[in-house]
Amino acid sequence: MSNILAIAQKELKSYFVSPIAYALLAIYALISGWFSLIAIANFIEMSMQGQGPADLNGYVIAPVVSNAGVLSLFLIPMITMRLFAEEKRSGTIELLITSPVTDMEIILGKWLGAMGMYACILGVKLFCLSFTFMFGNPDWRPLATAYLGMFLQGGALLAIGMFISNTTRNQIVAGATTFGMCLLFWTFDWATTFKADGWAKVLAYLSLTAHFNSFARGVIDTKDTVFFLSVIALGIFLTARSLESLRWRA
């Protein structure tokens, strides 16, 4: 366990010594602030029209959160692209593999480090949303649920991105491929717009956004939770396999 934490800590630190972390945080703060602004403006207008204040949760938190799910699709590749690709390019992977730590410890450490970075970014969003608590008295429970959903979705994409980063020694390739995958996962449920049976259903099931939506609405659905946890497990399993095969080829 302490090996995992040592690796996670090193990984998280490495984001903050490079400009990556600050660039991500700044971009995210900007976009997220913009979304919040629109939502709040919308909320104020609604309140003016109706009698008394409208529902803060429905008009501010929900839209901001569901946008966040989409926004994270674009951030994930930037977090995961360097995870293994960089270690392979610089040769430090030799240090990790020849140290008395298991492959699983390396992988979990890296995944946790990436989760840490992702959590920092979500923290920025929480900061933006915290202003809504100054305007009124929204229910915090749907917000917590939405955060759980974002963590699960992020964890799943980070695991997949980590696997992709392990298949190449080029960060850019890893990033671009991960971005494509994220986009695909996001759009899978569009399949049902044309056809609502067979393959379309399977594809829709694989869509991350479909599974995220229930969380954004403030509902913790066991099926969706299980879905995300399985994707995380799959990503970690694939990374482990590809790390093993690297040894036979390297």
Place this chain on the structure above:
Amino acid sequence: MIKVEGITKRYARFTAVDNVSFEVAKGQIVGFLGPNGAGKTTTMRILTCFQPPSEGRASVAGFDVMEQPMEVKKRIGYLPETPPLYPDMEVGEYLEFVGKLKGLRGNDLAKRITEVSGKINIGDVRTKLIAKLSKGYKQRVGLAQALIHNPDVLILDEPTSGLDPQQILETRELIKGLAGDHTIILSTHILPEVEFTCERVVIISKGKLVATDTVDNLTHRMRGSENVGVEVEAREGTLDVSAVQRKLEQVAGVSKVILREDKNNRANFEVESLQGRSIRADLARAVVEGGFALTELKAAGMSLEDVFLQLTSTDKVDEAKVEEEIEKGEAA
């Protein structure tokens, strides 16, 4: 301590290491020699559990690299060909991370970092960013990294590459000082380094083992007969070169006399003895008795460099083997 039994490593169709076997006893320093692409790095990677062999077995401290890699890794300090450094880390921070990876914690870790920084002379760059270090310092940090957990076995892939002459000497001394407590394999292209630091050499070429022996034995065995360089001057007047040559040829035990140089009344000969005969004293006497002045007499033995070139250039490998066979035959 280290046992390699018939390891072979194949990449697709290419065989990088071909049925190599050798052993290293506890506390020994072994030099791993071979031209570029011989398979040194590949063999070292197998020993450090970075990659498995296609065939054969290897064990370190009695643990098989395939079956108990964790036990092997705990006992090995490895300096890869390119030092595995994170440019964004400070030196101290990096050593702390590596120490943690190797299982050190708390006080032990802090103590080892101080010890190793002192030993390798990197105390003054502890707070410097690795990206900003010179190549030599990077190499040193790489070495420190391999030593951090005080491992029983050290595997160093070209440990002195990129260092200045002063540092090379210091590093060699350091490595030499580590022997005894540590078992060391180091690969290098620099032959004097092997003569200076190592007790034994393992020479491979094109993935195949060509020789493994002690440094002394190897240079001796390859030499077989004694070669002596003789320089002669005339006492007065001009030098009669052919007279000197005749005189030298008459000495008992001499098989061949070759005139190397004849200039300004001074002649340079190379004299080869018969197998196992010592002829230097007799040569000196013969020259003086003949009325010539002896200006130089030196053993022109084969250096490790000659041995290396002879063993690793393909067409000569067979010759060396034949010589070996002859020697064995004579010994029997």
